[in-house]
Amino acid sequence: MSKPVVALFGGGPACLIAAFFLADQCEVHLYEKGKSLGRKFLVAGKGGFNLTNSATGDSLEEAYSYHPNLAKALNEFDSTATRAWLKNLGIETFVGSSGRVFPEKEIKPAFVLTKIKEALVKKGVQVHLNHEFVGFNEEQIPLITSNNETKKVVANHCIFGLGGGSWSKTGSNSKWLTYFAALGIKTIPFQASNCGIELTWDPIFSEKFNGTPLKNIAIKVDKDWRKGEILVTSYGFEGNAIYPSVPEIRQQLMKGQNVEIHIDLKPHNSLDELLIKAAQNGLKSADYSKVFKVERGAIELVKSILTKSEFTDPTCFAKTLKMATFKVNSLRPLDEAISTVGGISMEEVTTAFASLKFPQFSFVGEMLDWDAPTGGYLLQGCFTTGYVAANRIIDQFNN
Ligand SMILES: Cc1cc2nc3c(=O)[nH]c(=O)nc-3n(C[C@H](O)[C@H](O)[C@H](O)COP(=O)(O)OP(=O)(O)OC[C@H]3O[C@@H](n4cnc5c(N)ncnc54)[C@H](O)[C@@H]3O)c2cc1C
Structure with a gap:
């Protein structure tokens, strides 16, 4: 029997972790508009690279803007789970000051990204670089453009992890807000968070x-x-x-x-x-x-x-x-912010970050409207939403 097909749009940490967990049971295609994956992840690694924060339970939940779906998800895949996943990939971590979790001293951010990419290749994830998601056709099928050619992406499920509204040079921008607004999905204009x-x-x-x-x-x-x-x-x-x-x-x-x-x-x-x-x-x-x-x-x-x-x-x-x-x-201006709020409204998603209006779509990472301070909570929010969305899609295919 052929495997269900899942298409992911966006090559940031939220889609990378989702692809990792989906690949055991699905045919996974990841479309990224840029020439390489994880560009913001590498930027994050230039300062103090906090992969997550050791907070768990209530103290982890309290770091985020409150939404019951996010709170539940953070309990399902918390910082302990993130560290275990990274360890399994060969990335040892340690807890530094204020609970921030860093890769071991000799491990560079590019190495962390390489380990994730290697794992995806090994699991058969098909990565399509220079493929930009440009909206939907009249049947709500996603469209991608590459080499001036626009094609439909037909899949059993689509996950969108298109990022927030800052640091446009790493690929994320506000362009996609209009594509979802056109489907009647509530979007919120981006605003700067974690900024000067x-x-x-x-x-x-x-x-x-x-x-x-x-x-x-x-x-x-x-x-x-x-x-x-x-x-x-x-x-x-x-x-x-x-x-x-x-x-x-x-x-x-x-x-x-x-x-x-x-x-x-x-x-x-x-x-x-x-x-x-x-x-x-x-x-x-x-x-x-x-x-x-x-x-x-x-x-x-x-x-x-x-x-x-x-x-x-x-x-x-x-x-x-x-x-x-x-x-x-x-x-300070939006583009300079470490993270942004706004994007897909949390009112639009299930506990597994699937669209209430279009259950064949899920949203992960910073493109969802949640907020958290620096200190590892941002990447943890991306890993949590990516994992939970992927896990629930697998459950659906198995039932
Ligand atoms: C300077 C800086 C330092 C940071 N430091 C930390 C830190 O130490 N710890 C921490 O937890 N967080 C940190 N962050 C935040 C963290 O990097 C982000 O929250 C995280 O990368 C968001 O992941 P994402 O997968 O949601 O989106 P992104 O990483 O932004 O990835 C989205 C991807 O989607 C692609 N894309 C966008 N539109 C399209 C389209 N139409 N078609 C196809 N692909 C598309 C983009 O090219 C991009 O590759 C930092 C951020 C910055 C800017």
Whole structure:
């Protein structure tokens, strides 16, 4: 008996893992519009390459924007499952700071991708590079274009993993939103997530300190302080302390509200402790670095928002060190964001990420409208949705 045919569109991590699990029982064709697979995956590997996060159960679920289907899926294929899958491919991982999971030191991102690709070839997955999905015909059959020729893709099931809306040079873009909207599937315009913020601030400071990290700080927008690191840039801040606050900032900006970000440059000291230091007799601003044990960048950041007399007043300086406030003007442009929200609405899919309107289609990875911070959660979301979609398709074919 011939095997069921599954067509996957998009060569990112979400479709790669789906292809891996489907290939044992199905004829799998993977169509990628670019010249190679996993380009964003390789970009992800250029910084700290977090393959997943060791969080499991409730703490894993809580890292994501809540949707019952995603929560259920994260329990079905969590970071332990991802690590076991990678280990099986010959990729050893270790848990680093804040639960981030990295490949072992000597393992480069290209090697991880090669191992995945080798496994797909071994399992007989047929990869079609330079094949772009360009929409549907009137019978809702996907169309692909290659070498100026457009063809129908006839398959028992199609999985779409076309990626989010940022880093268009890696292949992902917003073009496909219209193809699904034309079928009556609800799509949401992409917005930046895990991105930098633009501030109203002192251009002299930003020019001088562009590229300076401020470590061991805490930030808050509304209620919760988040510890981490920020990077001073020419336009504002980037960094792991900023990214988790982006959803809050985005919502407030969309409502047209005035958004402020507060920075505590000494989160390990109470205000009272700092005020005691500030009360030393004859304390001069030249002594701030030694007395308060703060880096030059932090001192200059505080100075940039105070008048000269406020800055030379140690009490005022200490209070601002504990809470320096900046007005947020906007998020950085979509294309620069590490990830995006928007895409196929979660209202449109089953617990296995199949379309409610077109059950022969499934959606995986960042093209679905979910959000998570950096730290390995993004790739985990792609692996989870890819695995669960594939597994449920296999179950359907077997029943
Ligand atoms: C700078 C940066 C650093 C990152 N670091 C990390 C990290 O350390 N840890 C982490 O968890 N996540 C990280 N991420 C996020 C992570 O890389 C993405 O979330 C992930 O790659 C998304 O996977 P995906 O399969 O959904 O989509 P993608 O990886 O974007 O793949 C989608 C694929 O679909 C193809 N495609 C698009 N349209 C079509 C079409 N019409 N026809 C055919 N093919 C098409 C694209 O060419 C692309 O190859 C980072 C991202 C960036 C940009």
